[in-house]
Amino acid sequence: MAGLVGCGGGNGITGTGGSTSTGGSTGTGGSIGTGGSTGTGGSIATGGAAGGGPIPIAEYEALALAAGCNVLVRCGLYPDQATCLSSDQVVPHLYDTLVADVASGKVLYDPAQGRACVDATNTLPCTRTALAASNPDDASCDVVFTGTVAAGGACFLDEECAGGGNCQIDYTSCPSGECCPGSCVAPPPTVGPGGDCSTYGTVTCAAGTTCTVDANGSTASCQATIALGGACVAATTAIPCTYPLYCDKMSGTCKAPASTGGACNPAEDALDCDTQTDHCDTTTLVCTPMVGPGSSCDPVYSACPTYAPCDAKTRTCVVEPAVGQACDPTGAFCQGGNCDSTSMTCTLMPTAGACS
Numbered sequence: 001m002a003g004l005v006g007c008g009g010g011n012g013i014t015g016t017g018g019s020t021s022t023g024g025s026t027g028t029g030g031s032i033g034t035g036g037s038t039g040t041g042g043s044i045a046t047g048g049a050a051g052g053g054p055i056p057i058a059e060y061e062a063l064a065l066a067a068g069c070n071v072l073v074r075c076g077l078y079p080d081q082a083t084c085l086s087s088d089q090v091v092p093h094l095y096d097t098l099v100a101d102v103a104s105g106k107v108l109y110d111p112a113q114g115r116a117c118v119d120a121t122n123t124l125p126c127t128r129t130a131l132a133a134s135n136p137d138d139a140s141c142d143v144v145f146t147g148t149v150a151a152g153g154a155c156f157l158d159e160e161c162a163g164g165g166n167c168q169i170d171y172t173s174c175p176s177g178e179c180c181p182g183s184c185v186a187p188p189p190t191v192g193p194g195g196d197c198s199t200y201g202t203v204t205c206a207a208g209t210t211c212t213v214d215a216n217g218s219t220a221s222c223q224a225t226i227a228l229g230g231a232c233v234a235a236t237t238a239i240p241c242t243y244p245l246y247c248d249k250m251s252g253t254c255k256a257p258a259s260t261g262g263a264c265n266p267a268e269d270a271l272d273c274d275t276q277t278d279h280c281d282t283t284t285l286v287c288t289p290m291v292g293p294g295s296s297c298d299p300v301y302s303a304c305p306t307y308a309p310c311d312a313k314t315r316t317c318v319v320e321p322a323v324g325q326a327c328d329p330t331g332a333f334c335q336g337g338n339c340d341s342t343s344m345t346c347t348l349m350p351t352a353g354a355c356s
Contacts, residue, residue: 054111055118057102060144061095064114067121075126076277076290076305078335079319083307087323087336089348092177096354097156098145107160108146116140127274128244128257151186156355163187179355195222212238226254246271260287266301279303293319307335321346 055063069084078084101107117140125131145159155167161184169182190204197203197211198220205211205222212223225242226232232239232247232254241247241254248255249267257274258264264272264280264287273280273287281288282301291303295317297310304310304317311318320335321327323346327339334346 052115052119055114056111057099057109057114060109060111060114060118063118064121065090067118070122071124071126077307079293079305079307083322083335087334087346087348089337090351092349092351093179093353093355094157094351096352097179097356098159100354100356101157101160102145106148108148110144110146113140113144117144126276127259128276129274132244147184149184151184153184155182155184156180160184177349179353181355191222193222193224196220197222208242210240228254228256230254244274248272258287260289262287277305291317293317323348 065085065088066081069078069081069088072078072084072088073081078087098107098109102109120134120140123134125134147155147158147160147162147165149155149160149165150162151165153161155161156179158165158167161167164187165184166187167182168185169180171180174180188201188203190206191197192206193209195203195205196219197205198218203222209222209224211220213220223239225240226245226247227242228245230241231252232241233252244257245254246257246268247253248265250265255272257272259274260278262273263285264270265285266280266282268280270279270287275287275289277290278287279290279302280286281303282298288303290305291297293305293308295304296315297304297317299310299312299315302310302317308317308319310316320333321339322335323337325334325346326344327334327346329339329341329344331339333339337346337348339345340347
């Protein structure tokens with residue numbers, strides 16, 4: 001999903017990226033603040049008004065980042081839009097490289113699909129059930145950029161590769177955050193249920209299946225995920241329940257998550273609550289909205305939002321420092337980036353500069 005911000009926490013909305021050492025997806029992101037005037041693109045502060053016109057390449061970065069943050073704030077991953085935009089680590093050099101690639105013809109950009117992707121992202125839901133039925137990564141966001149580099153050609157980004165290929169990069173010999181050259185490889189073929197997936201990266205299991213190690217431990221095959229009511233084992237994720245179902249620890253079956261106010265089990269770590277800003281209240285045993293920063297909390301069954309985890313000493317929800325704020329390298333995590341041991345502040349890797 002090129003151009004969308006992301007973060008950790010398993011929220012399933014958008015994802016940060018960076019290629020793996022074996023040449024995985026470039027991921028998402030880009031530098032902030034180079035989007036230029038909003039023009040026909042829409043309001044940068046809100047990620048662009050839905051239904052606007054095609055987005056010029058010069059405006060796409062800022063609008064896509066704002067749209068991603070709009071979702072992350074609504075779904076409780078950041079306290080506000082400004083903090084998200086300033087603190088979410090995005091892939092270094094991505095947008096500057098894409099702009100240069102589009103100018104040279106190495107990558108094709110579709111302004112209409114850029115608008116469709118931003119609109120789709122802005123409307124992503126914060127419930128697991130609705131999210132499972134709404135995935136722009138498989139639609140408009142997947143065709144915003146089209147690469148032209150054939151397999152074997154030089155690349156820096158997945159988006160440069162033709163036919164949905166990947167830019168295979170050896171990160172063991174290239175520092176993180178640098179422009180790391182690689183070569184385009186064709187996407188692996190998709191295999192159906194029962195297909196062999198023993199060698200990592202050589203095939204992709206079809207939708208609705210997952211690569212599962214067989215009983216003998218020496219081979220693996222694509223197996224269908226478990227449907228509603230199917231038997232599962234909570235202690236293993238070898239064959240998971242079909243998202244957004246979860247494996248109920250009590251019954252050993254795949255169940256649908258409950259809406260706000262529905263019954264839940266604190267031991268499920270909120271996987272049994274459909275709304276991602278809910279937690280399972282240990283007193284009422286129902287899915288309940290998370291408490292705010294400064295509230296009292298239980299470090300084991302935390303009701304705190306992601307950006308303000310429960311401090312074990314004070315037993316209160318404490319907001320993590322944002323980028324540019326003071327931090328303790330031995331203490332809490334930063335909302336974005338890492339705590340620099342020299343400046344004692346939360347910092348991000350530089351993102352600007354095109355790879356060439």
